[in-house]
Every structure is written in C-alpha cells, then in structure tokens.
Amino acid sequence: MIEVAGLHKRFGATKALDGMSFTVRPGQVTGFVGPNGSGKSTTMRVILGLDAADRGKALVGGRPYATLRTPLLHVGALLDAAALQPSRSARNHLLWMARSQGLDARRVDEVLETVGLAGVARRRAGGFSLGMRQRLGIAAALLGDPPILMLDEPVNGLDPEGIMWIRGLLRGLAAEGRAVLVSSHLMSELEGTAHHLVVVGRGKVIADTGVAELIAAASNGRVGVRTPEPERASAALVQAGGTATVDGTGLVKILGLASERVVAVLGAAGVPFSEIAAERATLEEAYMELTRSSVEFRAEAAR
Ligand SMILES: Nc1ncnc2c1ncn2[C@@H]1O[C@H](COP(=O)(O)OP(=O)(O)OP(=O)(O)O)[C@@H](O)[C@H]1O
Structure with missing residues (x-):
C-alpha cells in the first residue's frame, strides 16, 4: 500500500x-x-x-x-x-x-x-x-x-x-x-x-x-435512437428535458433521459424509430464529464 x-x-x-x-x-x-x-x-x-x-x-x-x-x-x-x-x-x-x-x-x-x-x-x-x-x-x-x-x-x-x-x-x-x-x-x-x-x-x-463506477455514472442517461424523423425526435426529447444531437445518419444521441423515458416521449409525440440502445461512455468521455465542473482543472489543461 x-x-x-x-x-x-x-x-x-x-x-x-x-x-x-x-x-x-x-x-x-x-x-x-x-x-x-x-x-x-x-x-x-x-x-x-x-x-x-x-x-x-x-x-x-x-x-x-x-x-x-x-x-x-x-x-x-x-x-x-x-x-x-x-x-x-x-x-x-x-x-x-x-x-x-x-x-x-x-x-x-x-x-x-x-x-x-x-x-x-x-x-x-x-x-x-x-x-x-x-x-x-x-x-x-x-x-x-x-x-x-x-x-x-x-x-x-x-x-x-x-x-x-x-x-x-x-x-x-x-x-x-x-x-x-x-x-x-x-x-x-x-x-x-x-x-x-x-x-x-x-x-x-x-x-x-473506481473506473467501473465512473463509467457507470457517466453512462447514466446516454441513449441512442435511430429514426427517420431525427429533427422531430430531437425537439420532443429536448422538451422532455434531455439534450439531443443528430449525427447525419438518422442517429439521435440523447443525454439526460433514461431509455424508458425516451421510448415514452417518442411514443407520445408519434415519432417512429427503429432502434434504441443505452450507450456506455468511454473512459475518455467519463473523464471529461468528471473534470468539466473543475474550473481549475480546465485552466490547467488548457495551458
Ligand atoms: N525540479 C523542479 N524545479 C522547478 N519546478 C519543478 C521541478 N519539478 C517540477 N516542477 C514544477 O512542478 C509542477 C509539477 O510538475 P510534475 O513534473 O510533478 O508534473 P507532472 O504531472 O508529472 O507532469 P508531466 O505529465 O508533464 O510529467 C510543474 O509546474 C513543474 O514545472
């Protein structure tokens, strides 16, 4: 030790x-x-x-x-x-x-x-x-x-x-x-x-x-949805309190909503989708998440 x-x-x-x-x-x-x-x-x-x-x-x-x-x-x-x-x-x-x-x-x-x-x-x-x-x-x-x-x-x-x-x-x-x-x-x-x-x-x-806890915490509320109507999907999900980004292939990446909630929101808005998956954050993403709130850390990293 x-x-x-x-x-x-x-x-x-x-x-x-x-x-x-x-x-x-x-x-x-x-x-x-x-x-x-x-x-x-x-x-x-x-x-x-x-x-x-x-x-x-x-x-x-x-x-x-x-x-x-x-x-x-x-x-x-x-x-x-x-x-x-x-x-x-x-x-x-x-x-x-x-x-x-x-x-x-x-x-x-x-x-x-x-x-x-x-x-x-x-x-x-x-x-x-x-x-x-x-x-x-x-x-x-x-x-x-x-x-x-x-x-x-x-x-x-x-x-x-x-x-x-x-x-x-x-x-x-x-x-x-x-x-x-x-x-x-x-x-x-x-x-x-x-x-x-x-x-x-x-x-x-x-x-x-712990690495496992860190990744689990950063993965919480990360969901990917494939839909022919990404713009409508994004609008509904943002209104429900998530953040959504569209990647150009019809995949909408959502942060801040659990997958069950995403299904419910899209269902209520009548937006069709073909695929939905909870995503696992990479260690790098978890690290960014972890250090985002640390102003000192950011200042240091930017030097
Ligand atoms: N012998 C020394 N004399 C003067 N300053 C030093 C000395 N050793 C380290 N420092 C300073 O102390 C700070 C911490 O340096 P340190 O080498 O411990 O960082 P580090 O995290 O190991 O960085 P790196 O990833 O570049 O190795 C830096 O600002 C560095 O310039």
Missing part, C-alpha cells in the same frame, strides 16, 4: 503539490492521471524520497521510503527510463542493481525474460530504443519482486504491441495482489488497464474513484 497525505511542495514560485492525498491499494492498478505539470512526477519523487515535501507524509508499506534497507524489495519504480549508464549492458545494469539488494544473477535473467529483453541482454543499453529502455526500466522495477510498483508514464515510447504487453503485465501484477500505481497524462492510455483512478490537477486530487 502507498499512502500519501497532505503533501505540499513548492519550487520557487511554483506550487507543485498543494495538499496531495490518496491511497494506492493492493490487488489493483491505480491510474494516476492529470495534465502535464499537475504534480504526478513530483508526488512519485516524494514517495521515493528523491524530493522532500515541504509538508505532509508519504509512506510505502507503512514506512517512509528512506527508512527501507533494501528498498527494491519493497517498491519497484520506473521514473525515468533514460536514467541508465549507456556503456553498460542491460544485464550488467541490472546485475549492479541486484547486488546492491542482495539479489543474484538468476533473478536478473528472470526479469530480462519477463520483459522480453533476454535476447539483447548483453548489448549496450546506450544503443537501446526508447521502448527497449522502458522495458529495461520495468525489469529493474520488478527485480526485487516488490509488493508495490510505481511507474511514471510507462507506455511512453512503446509501440501498440508494447502497450498491449504492458497492460497485461500491470493487470497480472495487480492480480498477484500487488499495489500498482501508474501515471499518465492521457486517460485513453489507462483504458483497459486501471481499476481505480486518482485524477489530479494543480497539485491536488480532483477525483478518487
């Missing part, structure tokens, strides 16, 4: 963290999402003791990171995939880390296999593509078989196959009971990966919610 409570951090005039508080629970992937500059990396750096907070606390497994004697056995982190010694081979890079934690070479070979780098393990890491560096960074995070994983924008630089791979990996790690925190500035990157979301803007949490 990761616990962050009331973190404040300033860099000169910039307020990077402004009361950041949340918990990352075991057994699920928690997406840490917000626009660029909203404080995600700073929070992760504070959790790892790389930056000191001005106020507040950050605990991993109930303890401050700095007090852990073999930290890689408690928390695996990928913050900056470029942070490696370019002349060292991938295997030597991991061996060096492993030895510092009392781990052996066998574990290094295991994680190289897990991330798909076994075939290039003896090549200089400096010549690796961004995607390969990401994989090497993930191998390093997995080295100590930690119960907590924290990855800052791990999808960055990965091709579609790599993205699918990392989604499966993160879900698998959570299914093993680990607490997994993964940041992204794009909600779409977390679709199909995160079970839970901590949405941040300007250094604090805007929403802390």
Whole structure:
C-alpha cells in the first residue's frame, strides 16, 4: 500500500503539490492521471524520497521510503527510463542493481525474460530504443519482486504491441495482489488497464474513484435512437428535458433521459424509430464529464 497525505511542495514560485492525498491499494492498478505539470512526477519523487515535501507524509508499506534497507524489495519504480549508464549492458545494469539488494544473477535473467529483453541482454543499453529502455526500466522495477510498483508514464515510447504487453503485465501484477500505481497524462492510455483512478490537477486530487463506477455514472442517461424523423425526435426529447444531437445518419444521441423515458416521449409525440440502445461512455468521455465542473482543472489543461 502507498499512502500519501497532505503533501505540499513548492519550487520557487511554483506550487507543485498543494495538499496531495490518496491511497494506492493492493490487488489493483491505480491510474494516476492529470495534465502535464499537475504534480504526478513530483508526488512519485516524494514517495521515493528523491524530493522532500515541504509538508505532509508519504509512506510505502507503512514506512517512509528512506527508512527501507533494501528498498527494491519493497517498491519497484520506473521514473525515468533514460536514467541508465549507456556503456553498460542491460544485464550488467541490472546485475549492479541486484547486488546492491542482495539479489543474484538468476533473478536478473528472470526479469530480462519477463520483459522480453533476454535476447539483447548483453548489448549496450546506450544503443537501446526508447521502448527497449522502458522495458529495461520495468525489469529493474520488478527485480526485487516488490509488493508495490510505481511507474511514471510507462507506455511512453512503446509501440501498440508494447502497450498491449504492458497492460497485461500491470493487470497480472495487480492480480498477484500487488499495489500498482501508474501515471499518465492521457486517460485513453489507462483504458483497459486501471481499476481505480486518482485524477489530479494543480497539485491536488480532483477525483478518487473506481473506473467501473465512473463509467457507470457517466453512462447514466446516454441513449441512442435511430429514426427517420431525427429533427422531430430531437425537439420532443429536448422538451422532455434531455439534450439531443443528430449525427447525419438518422442517429439521435440523447443525454439526460433514461431509455424508458425516451421510448415514452417518442411514443407520445408519434415519432417512429427503429432502434434504441443505452450507450456506455468511454473512459475518455467519463473523464471529461468528471473534470468539466473543475474550473481549475480546465485552466490547467488548457495551458
Ligand atoms: N525540479 C523542479 N524545479 C522547478 N519546478 C519543478 C521541478 N519539478 C517540477 N516542477 C514544477 O512542478 C509542477 C509539477 O510538475 P510534475 O513534473 O510533478 O508534473 P507532472 O504531472 O508529472 O507532469 P508531466 O505529465 O508533464 O510529467 C510543474 O509546474 C513543474 O514545472
């Protein structure tokens, strides 16, 4: 478990963290999402003791990171995939880390296999593509078989196959009971990966919610109707208190009315229709819905 409570951090005039508080629970992937500059990396750096907070606390497994004697056995982190010694081979890079934690070479070979780098393990890491560096960074995070994983924008630089791979990996790690925190500035990157979301803007949490609940709430009152008379249908539905948009193929999309109500309204107005379906919001749409009311968040996102 990761616990962050009331973190404040300033860099000169910039307020990077402004009361950041949340918990990352075991057994699920928690997406840490917000626009660029909203404080995600700073929070992760504070959790790892790389930056000191001005106020507040950050605990991993109930303890401050700095007090852990073999930290890689408690928390695996990928913050900056470029942070490696370019002349060292991938295997030597991991061996060096492993030895510092009392781990052996066998574990290094295991994680190289897990991330798909076994075939290039003896090549200089400096010549690796961004995607390969990401994989090497993930191998390093997995080295100590930690119960907590924290990855800052791990999808960055990965091709579609790599993205699918990392989604499966993160879900698998959570299914093993680990607490997994993964940041992204794009909600779409977390679709199909995160079970839970901590949405941040300007250094604090805007929403802390389950993905399923978020989508269910945003889907409530979204209905699509196919009709030969879209204009009449729209007028009747708007009068009944919904909002309606027509997409040009005769499909009217309605917000704010349940499907039973849509059927009743169209029936009363004598508007024929051939199809009606309740629609499920995408994660991206749910996110927009969630952040619409947050003026601060909008201002931040528009910068
Ligand atoms: N070392 C630093 N010195 C000065 N300002 C900093 C430093 N680190 C972060 N900041 C500022 O703190 C704020 C939060 O940055 P942070 O990198 O934590 O955001 P982020 O959500 O991780 O963004 P991104 O998605 O771009 O990585 C930004 O305004 C950033 O410019």
